[in-house]
Amino acid sequence: MKRFIVVGHKATTSGDFKLDDMAGGAGRLDILLRCINSALFLSHGIRRDTEIYLILQGEPDPPRTIRINGAEVRYLNPDERSTGALVRNALLKKLDGEEMRSSPGIYISRRSFVQVLDDLAPISRLVYLKEDGQDLRQHPLDGDLTFIISDHQDLQEEEEAELLARSPLTVTLGPLSYHADHCITITLNELDRRG
Amino acid sequence: MKRFIVVGHKATTSGDFKLDDMAGGAGRLDILLRCINSALFLSHGIRRDTEIYLILQGEPDPPRTIRINGAEVRYLNPDERSTGALVRNALLKKLDGEEMRSSPGIYISRRSFVQVLDDLAPISRLVYLKEDGQDLRQHPLDGDLTFIISDHQDLQEEEEAELLARSPLTVTLGPLSYHADHCITITLNELDRRG
Numbered sequence: 001m002k003r004f005i006v007v008g009h010k011a012t013t014s015g016d017f018k019l020d021d022m023a024g025g026a027g028r029l030d031i032l033l034r035c036i037n038s039a040l041f042l043s044h045g046i047r048r049d050t051e052i053y054l055i056l057q058g059e060p061d062p063p064r065t066i067r068i069n070g071a072e073v074r075y076l077n078p079d080e081r082s083t084g085a086l087v088r089n090a091l092l093k094k095l096d097g098e099e100m101r102s103s104p105g106i107y108i109s110r111r112s113f114v115q116v117l118d119d120l121a122p123i124s125r126l127v128y129l130k131e132d133g134q135d136l137r138q139h140p141l142d143g144d145l146t147f148i149i150s151d152h153q154d155l156q157e158e159e160e161a162e163l164l165a166r167s168p169l170t171v172t173l174g175p176l177s178y179h180a181d182h183c184i185t186i187t188l189n190e191l192d193r194r195g
Numbered sequence: 196m197k198r199f200i201v202v203g204h205k206a207t208t209s210g211d212f213k214l215d216d217m218a219g220g221a222g223r224l225d226i227l228l229r230c231i232n233s234a235l236f237l238s239h240g241i242r243r244d245t246e247i248y249l250i251l252q253g254e255p256d257p258p259r260t261i262r263i264n265g266a267e268v269r270y271l272n273p274d275e276r277s278t279g280a281l282v283r284n285a286l287l288k289k290l291d292g293e294e295m296r297s298s299p300g301i302y303i304s305r306r307s308f309v310q311v312l313d314d315l316a317p318i319s320r321l322v323y324l325k326e327d328g329q330d331l332r333q334h335p336l337d338g339d340l341t342f343i344i345s346d347h348q349d350l351q352e353e354e355e356a357e358l359l360a361r362s363p364l365t366v367t368l369g370p371l372s373y374h375a376d377h378c379i380t381i382t383l384n385e386l387d388r389r390g
Contacts, residue, residue: 034229042371078218177237182236182384
């Protein structure tokens with residue numbers, strides 16, 4: 001399994017946002033929507049061996065974690081607007097303690113970044129995508145992998161400390177710094193090449 | 196210079212479309228908007244050495260070519276909706292024979308795919324991104340490069356014949372088939388690594 005965790009530091013935790021204003025009033029939710037596209041779309045289908053976790057940390061009721069599983073997801077289209085509508089539906093769910101299904105393959109919970117790390121660390125190798133890491137292409141990688149990426153802001157100091165305490169690989173994608181969704185595309189291409 | 200030509204076979208040639216319906220009524224314009232993002236955005240800036248040509252071939256008045264130059268462009272944001280608004284502004288221009296500027300760095304003309312190839316072939320190496328090409332990573336590439344990509348449909352037979360008549364390199368990005376915008380991201384990462 002290939003997994004991506006993307007932290008949205010200001011991304012709204014309410015379904016009360018306008019699909020016309022996802023880059024503004026929804027706390028740069030647009031970034032996370034493009035990450036969904038990059039993680040799950042191939043030219044003629046969905047990556048069924050891939051899963052993405054969006055950690056929403058914006059107002060009014062953080063945190064929320066939206067999990068989208070490629071093997072199960074339905075009604076997903078590549079454009080930002082329709083993907084935003086699916087995420088909004090998830091955010092409109094009344095949550096009790098458990099993760100809830102919003103639509104096929106799309107789940108929402110109150111899990112925090114640290115809780116998601118704790119859930120995945122026992123079953124998956126954590127890989128931190130960061131400018132000063134080792135070159136992804138030079139790094140042997142196999143098995144269940146979870147790549148951690150931040151949105152347009154770096155991970156906060158405490159978030160990075162929590163991640164580093166779990167001994168991730170730290171890997172970089174090239175000499176320049178890329179948007180989160182572009183990082184996902186480049187990472188998956190490298191994994192595709194390894195078969 | 197790095198250039199990308201993306202052919203939008205059904206993409207609207209009228210500015211009379213709704214920003215809420217770019218994946219539907221505007222002929223999958225959403226694909227081309229994501230290509231603009233991939234071609235021009237770095238994490239903290241714009242790729243000033245990159246240019247993208249969108250060849251719009253949909254109704255009601257094809258063709259239109261929108262050219263966006265990274266060194267000049269302004270008011271460009273990464274999200275689909277605001278980029279769609281800039282493209283719509285360009286399509287609302289009344290065109291005479293010449294290419295016209297719509298906003299800083301964004302130009303529109305009546306050029307066809309073949310005319311754009313003819314304009315670029317004398318100054319740039321044409322590179323056709325296609326599933327059955329040689330591996331990009333194994334291929335020496337330098338100087339001014341123009342990558343040609345199709346939208347969700349393959350190039351039509353006549354289009355491919357016109358391109359092949361100009362002796363492009365034919366290059367592939369990996370074992371799977373990717374969306375056009377993902378192809379651009381992967382290609383630029385490879386070029387970034389070569390410096």
